[in-house]
Structure formats: structure tokens, C-alpha cells
Amino acid sequence: MSAPLRLVIFDVDGTLVDSQGDIVAAMTAAFQSVDQAPPDRKTILGVVGLSLDVIMPRLLPALSDAAHARMVEAYKAAYMTLRASAGVAQSSPLYPGALDALRGLNAVPEVLLGVATGKSRRGLDKLIEGHRLDGLFVTQQVADHHPSKPHPSMILQALSDTGVDPHQAVVVGDTSFDMEMAAAAGVRGIGVSWGYHDRARLAGAAQVIDAFSQLRPALDAIWGVPA
Incomplete structure (x- = not known):
């Protein structure tokens, strides 16, 4: 059988x-896009696995939906730039x-x-x-x-x-x-x-x-x- x-x-x-190095760097860029201080590495890595549109309101609940959307786009742009500059194997x-x-x-x-x-x-x-x-x-x-x-x-x-x-x-x-x-x-x-x-x-x-x-x-x- x-x-x-x-x-x-x-x-x-x-x-x-x-990919934690790029994740932390991209999240830092996302926070900077809305003039907010980024959280520490442990906090950022603690939400890895969730979708970005869930992560941003969880980390900054006081901001508007529009601000969260800007953060998502800033994160994606930063992540793609980091990966393009270093290559996937290193990034x-x-x-x-x-x-x-x-x-x-x-x-x-x-x-x-x-x-x-x-x-x-x-x-x-x-x-x-x-x-x-x-x-x-x-x-x-x-x-x-x-x-x-x-x-x-x-x-x-x-x-x-x-x-x-x-x-x-x-x-x-x-x-x-x-x-x-x-x-x-x-x-x-x-x-x-x-x-x-x-x-x-x-x-x-x-x-x-x-x-x-x-x-x-x-x-x-x-x-x-x-x-």
C-alpha cells in the first residue's frame, strides 16, 4: 500500500x-517616514510573521490609517533597496x-x-x-x-x-x-x-x-x- x-x-x-538585519533597517525607515522613533530590535522581531498592514497599527496604534499606509510603503521600498544593494544571499x-x-x-x-x-x-x-x-x-x-x-x-x-x-x-x-x-x-x-x-x-x-x-x-x- x-x-x-x-x-x-x-x-x-x-x-x-x-533576514532580521534588513527587517530592522526597513522598519526603522518606516518609522522615520512618519517622524516616529523606531522600537528596539526585540519588539520589531516579535511581530515578524504578521502582515505589514497588521504590524503598523499594532506598533503605532495612535496614528491614522493614512500614516500606517505610508509606513507600509516606506518599509517595502527600504526592504527592496537593501536587498538590491546586498543581494539575496547576503541580505x-x-x-x-x-x-x-x-x-x-x-x-x-x-x-x-x-x-x-x-x-x-x-x-x-x-x-x-x-x-x-x-x-x-x-x-x-x-x-x-x-x-x-x-x-x-x-x-x-x-x-x-x-x-x-x-x-x-x-x-x-x-x-x-x-x-x-x-x-x-x-x-x-x-x-x-x-x-x-x-x-x-x-x-x-x-x-x-x-x-x-x-x-x-x-x-x-x-x-x-x-x-
Whole structure:
């Protein structure tokens, strides 16, 4: 009997790539665009994963919708400029072991890979191109077309795209938003400890791993695959 079709959905920032330098710099530019002092690094990284139109009101609730919109555009412009000047590999480097893990999972016939990210379509396309990840992700969910995490829309669409049963799908992410999104969609989550939320905020994860080398065993344990 053949194995059931399975789906692994990855968050991007803080999970596959470390883009914190550009995120902090772009957020600083966004705050400067409305003459506000930027928050500290920990505060900025604490909201990574949410969509920009949710982040700005959360960080500066007293400002108008128009000011928040200016911040979003300033952030996007700064981020694109930073990435263009440094290149994707330097601006958003893959975490150690990420590429090998992706390629290894992609080689398993019954396993499909997907992405669910707060990035825009343009941002994800640039990252996939820059790291030569073309063809790895059969379903790609971005902020342009969905409510912000932790709403389950991205995961539900990925399941619909692939026809995979929720019990055979896993979300891999570094934030509480990823784990909450997974739970809301009836999918289990694996938290990664190297990202932007500490382990205490990943309490909703089925497992938390400390290196990409631990991902395959964690998936096998969730799916009940014999060792």
C-alpha cells in the first residue's frame, strides 16, 4: 500500500532565511517616514510573521490609517533597496542545513512542499530566485492574497491546492503566529528555536527543533513513520 500524500508548509523569515538585519533597517525607515522613533530590535522581531498592514497599527496604534499606509510603503521600498544593494544571499541568507533539508524532503515522492509567509508575492519570488529554490514549493501562499497570520487562510488554501488531508500536513515556523495558524487550520506545527520567537512562545508546537537535521525525524514522529 502506498504512503499517503503529505505536505510540509514552511514559514520563510526566521525559519528558512535570516533576514532580521534588513527587517530592522526597513522598519526603522518606516518609522522615520512618519517622524516616529523606531522600537528596539526585540519588539520589531516579535511581530515578524504578521502582515505589514497588521504590524503598523499594532506598533503605532495612535496614528491614522493614512500614516500606517505610508509606513507600509516606506518599509517595502527600504526592504527592496537593501536587498538590491546586498543581494539575496547576503541580505536573507538561508539558515544552516535549510537547503539540504528542502532537497531531501523534495526527493521523497509522497511529500510536497509549500510556503506560507507574510512576504509579498514580489518578495517571495525574489527570494526563491536568489536562492535557486525554483520548483521546490508546489503551493506558495503570500500576504497579498490572505488575511494576516494567525488566520488559517494560507494553510487552508495550501491544503486545497494539494488535496492533502490536514492530518497529513505540518507547518514549520519560528513564531507563535505560525503555530496558532496551524492549529486554526487543524494542522500540526513544528517550531524552530533559531528564529525570532523564543521557545516559550512556541508552546503550541507538536515539537520544537534546534537544527534542520532534526526536521525529518520530527516529521516521521508526527506521521508515525517507522524509524
